[in-house]
Amino acid sequence: MELHDRVRTICLALPEVTERLSHGSPTWFVRGKSVFVTLHVDGHHQNGFPHLWCAAPAGAQEELTAADPARFFRPPYVGGRGWLGVRLDGAVDWTEITELCVDAYRVVAPKRLAALLD
Secondary structure, three states: OOHHHHHHHHHHOOOOEEEEEEOOEEEEEEOOOEEEEEEEOOOEOOEOOOEEEEOOOOOHHHHHHHHOOOOEEOOOOOHHHOOEEEEOOOOOOHHHHHHHHHHHHHHHOOHHHHHOOO
């Protein structure tokens, strides 16, 4: 299964999520408004490898980029707001990607929707 299909399956399984292109990349929204994941299959700007950007809980960006800078990075534009960049080239741990996407959803979704995951 290709990257887009895998990420789509993960994100669309969450409550009230929609997908549409944003700046030319597949992007997932909660209730059509709040972005929580963007996929850059062919890379984006200086990052010429497949990757995604996702909202992250406070402190997660710093923790993950310090622990594994070969896989995680601070993305342009949204990195200053704590978002996380995740490389999707090489061996991808889809369980981890699912956890990161669910965490991103929890960061962005209204509390009532996030509570549906519990």
